[in-house]
Amino acid sequence: MLQETLKLALKAIRRNPLRSFLTVLGIVIGVAAVIAMVTIGNGTTAKVTSEISKLGSNMLFMRPGQFGPGRASTTAKSFNARDVAAIETQIAGLRAIAPISQASETVIFGGESRSSSVVGTTGDYLTALDWGLASGRSFLESEERGRAACIIGETVRSKLFGSTDAIGQSLRVGKISCSIIGVLEKKGQSGMGTDQDDIVLMPLRTFQRRIAGNTDIGTIVLSAQNGVSTSKIQANVQRLMRERRNIANGKEDDFSVNDMTQMLQAMTTTTTLLTGLLGAVAAVSLLVGGIGIMNIMLVSVTERTREIGIRLAIGALESQVLLQFLVEAVVLSVFGGIVGVLLGLGLAYSAVSYLNVPFVTSLPIIALAFGFSAMIGMVFGYFPARRAASLDPIEALRRE
């Protein structure tokens, strides 16, 4: 019987292909949106996760303010060189401590120019991030006192110098000119899609005096010695900084010290929140799609009143007519679900190759979107089907 009903539903849908397609468009868009968003989100998370895990688990990032959804504070004051010195002298077990200040500046060599990320730091930066040099050397102590020396990323090198040897050349960074002492190893894109090799490193003091014009430090990267627990260092640094920043007992920190897992968590929280928001939008679109199906099913019941009358007169039970229209609605919405899943995967596929993140399909989400669209058909098909089944056969047969 169900097989007959299914055949009947397919026949009714095929009879009006354009209308059937337009009816399920809402479902198609909703499902496609969910699938595409989740797939892209998963890909991004996978890339971020793999990159962060590559960085190693012995790193701590300290930044002013508290981070995370809904609490980005910008009023917290920056760190300074005295903070770095205090940590260096008072915290045990550190392998490297790298202060970082950053700005975007125009860098020029010869006829070429580009806007790159300029980072003021120390030689510890390379140690902390495990970032090697492709050629040249790191900063000398004498240079770290304020000389205009710089180390450039692979992108800057290839775009500005091409086949010329960059070492020893003079690069213009904003208003100053600095001599290139080293070239970094290629690192590729970050999880957020930015080019990590589009970078110019210079001594922190040079950066503060000649580019930023202040003595602020934005971020401090700490690297623990092997075998030293990061959480212990984290606690010690936190206590020290609370003291240095005069934070009263019971008050929240106005800075944050995070290890990689915590960074990852903060990142995932943001991704999850975004995915949730997009999911809500998609759910609304599914709801609208369901109303579209209900609307067309009601029209269909009106159009086919006479047919329903014939069926009831020759012995169709109410439940059989109900099932017929319910199955039709479910078949419609499931069809929309299938098209939506395919469309969503297609969109996600082209998006991830553009964003350069891995294509990670999530079977549970596909199953969920699919099941949800079937449920939409059932819920929104019930009322029209109920109406069809409860028709009076005498009245229905009289209708033209």
Add this chain to the structure above:
Amino acid sequence: MTAPQPLIEFRAVTKVYGMGEALVHALAGVDLSIAESEFVAIMGPSGSGKSTAMNIIGCLDTPSSGEYLFQGIPTSHLSRAQHTLLRRHMIGFVFQGFNLLPRTSAVENVELPLVYRGMAAGERRDRALKALARVGLEGRASHTPSELSGGQQQRVAIARAIVTDPAVLLADEPTGNLDTKASQEIMDLVTALNRDQRITVIMVTHEPDIAAYASRVIRFVDGKVESDVARTEVA
């Protein structure tokens, strides 16, 4: 032995529509008894209650008061689903407007009542083709109603009505939409079904020459049976 049980029996059946001032007595106390294998024509002007009586006989409608017995079984306490099952197993319908499903082949139309019985596809097709052959439409099984003449469409409808081997065939103005020649053919077919297969036929018509095919003519006026005569007396 008592007298043979009537197939269809009305006991003081009334049917009232509307309420208050607009109250209409479609049937005002009808007693009626039709035996198996009879061929009955029901006549009467419009509004006389003949269609209402047909709807009640066909279990599409229920009396306001009185009792309708089918094969001696009172039907007033039956549920809507039970009425449907009675229709499905006992009654075949033929309508004035044919009422075939459009864009559906003749054989699929004939199969329809068997689908609702849950019969297997192969057996269903066999029986539908046999029924089509019985009404003289072998070779037209795959035609859709729009590809058939009025007379042929009505034959498909008759095939659909008899494919279930019903106890009674209800025909509501079966020739109302047909020309004289097609009407004659349809009536010959109905007469043959009644004669050869002993199917009880109850037919509503307002045309005397169509009613003349029946062996008994019941005339309704103002919701009451005005006359009930065997054909020999009509002729």
